Structures are given as C-alpha cells and as structure tokens.
Amino acid sequence: MIIATAQQFDEAVKAATTMHELDDLLHDITREMGFQHFALSHHVDVPRAPQPALRIHNYPGDWEAFFDAERLGPSDPVHRASHLTNAGFHWSMLPQLIVLTRRDEEILAKSRKAGLTDGFTVPAHIPGESAGSCSFASARGKTPRREWMPLAQFIGATAFEGARRLVGVRRIDQDRPRLSDRQRECIYWAARGKSDWEISKILGISHDTAIQYMKEARGRYGVGNRTQLAIHALFDGALTFTDALRR
Amino acid sequence: MIIATAQQFDEAVKAATTMHELDDLLHDITREMGFQHFALSHHVDVPRAPQPALRIHNYPGDWEAFFDAERLGPSDPVHRASHLTNAGFHWSMLPQLIVLTRRDEEILAKSRKAGLTDGFTVPAHIPGESAGSCSFASARGKTPRREWMPLAQFIGATAFEGARRLVGVRRIDQDRPRLSDRQRECIYWAARGKSDWEISKILGISHDTAIQYMKEARGRYGVGNRTQLAIHALFDGALTFTDALRR
DNA sequence: GAGCTATTCCCCAGAAATGGGGAGTTTCAA
DNA sequence: TTGAAACTCCCCATTTCTGGGGAATAGCTC
Numbered sequence: 001m002i003i004a005t006a007q008q009f010d011e012a013v014k015a016a017t018t019m020h021e022l023d024d025l026l027h028d029i030t031r032e033m034g035f036q037h038f039a040l041s042h043h044v045d046v047p048r049a050p051q052p053a054l055r056i057h058n059y060p061g062d063w064e065a066f067f068d069a070e071r072l073g074p075s076d077p078v079h080r081a082s083h084l085t086n087a088g089f090h091w092s093m094l095p096q097l098i099v100l101t102r103r104d105e106e107i108l109a110k111s112r113k114a115g116l117t118d119g120f121t122v123p124a125h126i127p128g129e130s131a132g133s134c135s136f137a138s139a140r141g142k143t144p145r146r147e148w149m150p151l152a153q154f155i156g157a158t159a160f161e162g163a164r165r166l167v168g169v170r171r172i173d174q175d176r177p178r179l180s181d182r183q184r185e186c187i188y189w190a191a192r193g194k195s196d197w198e199i200s201k202i203l204g205i206s207h208d209t210a211i212q213y214m215k216e217a218r219g220r221y222g223v224g225n226r227t228q229l230a231i232h233a234l235f236d237g238a239l240t241f242t243d244a245l246r247r
Numbered sequence: 248m249i250i251a252t253a254q255q256f257d258e259a260v261k262a263a264t265t266m267h268e269l270d271d272l273l274h275d276i277t278r279e280m281g282f283q284h285f286a287l288s289h290h291v292d293v294p295r296a297p298q299p300a301l302r303i304h305n306y307p308g309d310w311e312a313f314f315d316a317e318r319l320g321p322s323d324p325v326h327r328a329s330h331l332t333n334a335g336f337h338w339s340m341l342p343q344l345i346v347l348t349r350r351d352e353e354i355l356a357k358s359r360k361a362g363l364t365d366g367f368t369v370p371a372h373i374p375g376e377s378a379g380s381c382s383f384a385s386a387r388g389k390t391p392r393r394e395w396m397p398l399a400q401f402i403g404a405t406a407f408e409g410a411r412r413l414v415g416v417r418r419i420d421q422d423r424p425r426l427s428d429r430q431r432e433c434i435y436w437a438a439r440g441k442s443d444w445e446i447s448k449i450l451g452i453s454h455d456t457a458i459q460y461m462k463e464a465r466g467r468y469g470v471g472n473r474t475q476l477a478i479h480a481l482f483d484g485a486l487t488f489t490d491a492l493r494r
Numbered sequence: 495g496a497g498c499t500a501t502t503c504c505c506c507a508g509a510a511a512t513g514g515g516g517a518g519t520t521t522c523a524a
Numbered sequence: 525t526t527g528a529a530a531c532t533c534c535c536c537a538t539t540t541c542t543g544g545g546g547a548a549t550a551g552c553t554c
Binding site: 180181182183205206208209212213216225 | 529530531532533534535540
C-alpha cells in the first residue's frame with residue numbers, strides 16, 4: 001500500500017506539466033503521510049534571488065513572512081543541517097547535526113509557535129546548483145509515524161526532481177556543441193587550472209596547437225574565455241566537478 | 248513488510264561500527280530487493296585518489312579491474328548521469344539524462360557482459376564533497392520490480408550516509424572559504440566571462456580594486472586562476488550555473 | 495587602544511590569453 | 525574522388541591576468 005502510494009506519486013509527478021499540479025500532489029501526499037505541511041525550496045533568499053529559485057509550500061503565512069524578513073533561506077538551521085547529509089532527517093536530530101546557536105533556538109521556537117512542531121527534511125543537492133530540500137512538518141500532537149520516513153525520503157527526492165524539471169533548472173542537453181577529442185582534453189586540463197603551455201606539455205603537442213584547440217573549443221561553445229568555456233562544459237556534462245577539482 | 252525492511256536497515260546502519268558490517272548489511276538488503284549487486288562509492292579514481300574515498304561493492308572482479316584500469320570513477324556514464332539529479336534513476340533512463348558517446352556505449356556493453364544488465368542508481372551529493380552514489384544492479388533476466396525503487400532510493404541514501412559516518416568523511420563545510428561581499432560579486436561577474444576591467448565598471452570601482460578582489464578571492468580558495476576560482480565557487484554553492492550562464 | 499577585516503585605491507613587470515592570419519597531413523564518409 | 529573534419533604546426537599584435545609591492549579609511553572586537 002505504501003509502495004503503491006510512492007509509485008503513484010512518482011508517476012503523477014512525471015506527468016505533471018505545471019508547478020501548480022506539483023503543488024497539489026504534494027498537498028495530498030503530505031496529508032497521506034500524516035503531516036500537515038510541506039516546503040520544497042532552494043536555500044536562497046527567494047524574494048531577492050537574482051536567478052529563478054524553487055519554492056512551493058503550504059507553511060503558515062506568518063512563518064513565511066518571518067522567514068523572508070529575516071532572510072533565513074541560507075541560514076535556517078534545518079537548511080544548514082541539510083547541507084551536511086544526503087539522507088532525510090528528523091528535526092529532533094538537529095542538535096546532532098549542527099551546533100545550534102542561540103539564534104537558531106529562537107528560530108526553532110518561532111517555527112514551533114507558528115505551528116511547525118516537528119518535521120522531516122530531505123536534502124536535495126546537485127553539484128553547481130543551489131542547495132535545496134523538501135521538508136514535511138506536523139503540528140502539535142500529530143507526530144507522524146517513523147514508518148513513513150522511508151516514504152518521505154522518496155517523496156521528497158522525487159518531488160524536488162519534478163520541480164527542477166518543471167522550472168527548467170537544467171535543460172537536459174539538447175543542442176550541445178560537438179567537441180573533438182583534443183578539444184575536450186584541452187578543456188579538461190584548462191578546467192583544472194592548467195595554462196595552454198602546460199596543456200601542450202601534458203598532451204605532447206606544441207604550444208600553438210594547444211592554443212588552437214582552445215580557440216576552436218571557445219568557438220564551439222560561442223564563448224570568449226576559458227572560464228566560460230569550463231563552466232559550459234561542466235554544465236552540459238562534458239566535464240564533471242570530479243574532473244575539474246582533482247589536483 | 249517493505250517498510251519494516253527499510254526501518255530495520257536504517258537502524259542496523261546506524262548501529263554499525265565498521266565498514267565491514269555495512270558491507271554485510273548492503274549485501275543482504277541487495278538480495279532482499281531482488282538485485283544481485285551493489286556499489287556504493289565516491290566518483291573518483293579510487294586507487295589514485297589522494298584523499299580517502301568511499302567504495303564498497305560486490306560487483307564482479309573483472310568489472311572492477313576494468314573500471315580502475317580505465318579510471319572510470321569520474322567519467323562512467325552512470326556516474327555522470329547521477330551528477331544531474333538527486334532522485335534515483337533506472338539505467339534505462341540514461342539516454343534521457345546524458346548524451347551517450349560511443350565510449351559510453353562501449354562501457355555499458357562491457358558492464359552488461361560483466362553481468363550488470365540493469366540497475367538503479369541513487370545519487371549522493373553533499374556540497375563540498377566528492378560526488379557519490381549507491382547503485383543496485385541485476386543480472387540478465389532478473390529484473391527487479393519497479394515497486395522496489397522507492398525502497399532502493401531510501402536504502403541508497405541511508406547506506407551512503409552510514410558510510411560517510413564510518414569513514415569519517417569530514418564535511419569541509421567549515422573550511423569553506425569565507426568570501427567578502429565584494430569578492431563574491433567579482434567572482435559572480437568573472438564566472439559570467441567579464442574581464443576585471445568590465446567588473447570594475449559594473450561595480451563602480453577602479454580597475455585596480457577589481458583586480459585586488461580577484462586576487463583575494465583566489466587566495467581564499469587557494470587557486471591560481473579565475474577558471475578554477477569560478478569552478479570552486481560553483482561547486483561549493485557560492486555560485487550557481489544559473490548565475491554563471493546568464494548572459 | 496591594538497588588532498582584525500572589509501573596502502578602496504595605486505604602481506610595476508612578467509606571464510598568459512585572445513583574436514587574427516595561414517598551411518600541411520590523415521581519415522572517413524558521400 | 526571530392527570534401528569535410530580532425531589533427532598538427534607556425535606567426536603576429538593586443539589585451540588580460542597574475543603576482544608582487546604599498547597604503548588609506550572605516551568598523552568591529554577583545
């Protein structure tokens with residue numbers, strides 16, 4: 001039965017075409033899991049974020065107002081804790097995950113007062129994107145059963161992924177430039193901070209040739225410098241962070 | 248019953264004190280979910296990684312040998328795909344997640360030949376740490392039921408978290424460089440391909456000052472050029488791709 | 495007040511990147 | 525066989541980056 005719920009949710013999310021639909025789905029599943037509230041969001045200061053950020057929730061309005069007024073997006077203790085793990089966690093575990101400052105205690109007290117007594121948060125991190133999470137919260141005296149946590153973990157991850165798709169956080173690579181092997185190798189080393197001269201030595205080619213490949217690669221991506229080149233290659237998957245950060 | 252399995256696993260992982268115990272737990276649960284193999288690892292070239300990296304698995308020995316010989320840790324198509332999502336995915340979804348090169352096709356063919364016919368991978372990303380994942384694979388003709396995927400998502404995340412705890416992967420959250428506002432703004436524009444001179448005009452400061460902030464930012468991250476600077480900032484979340492790709 | 499950081503400005507010299515030009519071979523497909 | 529694309533090398537001029545100095549103001553903390 002629980003499994004059926006999970007699968008239905010997964011399929012419904014994949015079929016959703018608007019954030020509004022996703023919102024509805026989260027609404028329903030939240031209740032079904034025994035929670036009262038959900039909040040799926042990027043950990044940024046949403047009202048002031050320069051780029052489009054995710055946020056759908058049904059938290060109490062006054063909590064949202066407080067949250068935004070205090071710019072808690074990046075500093076909320078639940079969010080901070082979610083930056084240290086990839087597994088979902090009960091809010092009761094917070095003290096084991098981060099050091100709670102006085103300010104944090106105030107925030108938590110305030111959230112309890114707003115009707116968010118207990119909760120479960122599923123982190124959602126993707127290299128190069130804003131940190132995010134999907135939380136489920138319950139009001140006083142309505143503690144959801146521990147048995148639902150594995151389901152919540154799945155629901156949170158699935159919902160976040162669906163939201164990313166709907167908002168178009170990352171368009172799966174469509175018109176990606178085709179790179180030659182040598183061009184790719186040059187980008188790889190350039191992203192690791194190598195100069196054209198160093199790249200030429202690594203690849204055993206002349207300095208001029210390395211420069212040439214970098215020129216061509218910039219041309220393929222339509223960018224004018226190696227920083228943008230590396231970032232585009234990272235974004236479209238031609239490179240990974242593990243490539244670029246290795247030293 | 249499935250829920251009971253998940254909970255038991257969760258508790259057992261939390262109680263485990265050695266990687267060996269975790270290995271055993273994964274062994275059992277893998278079978279219980281209808282898979283034959285599991286692999287929990289960081290996406291690095293494990294034998295050559297300078298820092299401690301996670302890897303426990305029961306993949307066939309010849310596959311592991313091939314994997315290491317070819318240094319697939321960072322470039323394996325399944326791993327690459329897992330860098331683009333936070334939700335678990337079937338390997339059959341790979342073509343929708345990344346562009347499969349001929350090399351990728353070869354790798355996948357090789358893995359099938361080694362007995363890894365189909366599988367399900369749960370990404371595990373934490374800002375500032377190596378990308379990782381927990382995969383479950385099945386041999387020919389033994390396709391695990393879709394119903395188990397929500398469970399697999401939970402198991403993968405839980406197991407990865409347990410492994411991190413056991414290995415003592417320290418979160419470099421604390422060591423993440425602290426940037427001043429101006430430094431961050433300079434990185435932001437530099438990642439968007441602006442020169443120091445352009446940045447100075449945008450921020451309304453002198454050219455020299457922009458150069459100065461870039462120097463300091465490089466110093467904070469311990470890197471020597473703006474490409475690495477941008478990549479590091481992207482990786483640890485100080486920047487996002489949405490920032491860097493905007494034109 | 496001493497010490498720290500952020501912010502702002504300045505100078506210099508060498509290294510590196512960028513944009514422009516050209517030209518040969520090989521390989522693979524139409 | 526004709527052509528496209530990859531791979532390789534070379535030259536030039538200009539711009540940009542990087543690393544090394546130094547210094548003033550403001551604000552905050554111990």
